[in-house]
Amino acid sequence: MSKYIDKQTELKQAMIALRQERSQIYDELKEQVYHTSEYLRPSSILMRTLKDFNKEPEYKTTVITSVTSIIGGYLSKKFLFGKSSSAIKKILGIGIQVFTAKLIAGKMTHH
Structure with a gap:
């Protein structure tokens, strides 16, 4: 029975680790989506264009x-x-x- 409890504990720990990893990946993805949406905003595109325009x-x-x-x-x-x-x-x-x-x-x- 001890072996069964060890495997069950190991499985629970693995599940917790996977949930944490999934949560971290989700947070990173949300941050990337935010940065991408900010980059693609029309006002951001216009500002980058004007900066390039002023340089040349x-x-x-x-x-x-x-x-x-x-x-x-x-x-x-x-x-x-x-x-x-x-x-x-x-x-x-x-x-x-x-x-x-x-x-x-x-x-x-x-x-």
Whole structure:
């Protein structure tokens, strides 16, 4: 009977050790999920992007050039054609928009 009690005690100790291990793994997993969710939050992504953006001056130039050319193209299309229902005017407007955007981008990169 002593052997049976020893095995039963050994089994209980093993079960306690496994529960503790499972609890530790669960706590580590919860912590990792928290850190991952913090890392993937849109505000965190935006902050990391802005930090990277500030480190590299050529990014600023590229973004400013792109935004300026897109806005310039859009405004030129709206100024020349407004809100048109004609398919021909829409196609011409898109052509003017693309041309103006490329023209502005080209002028900004050469200066």
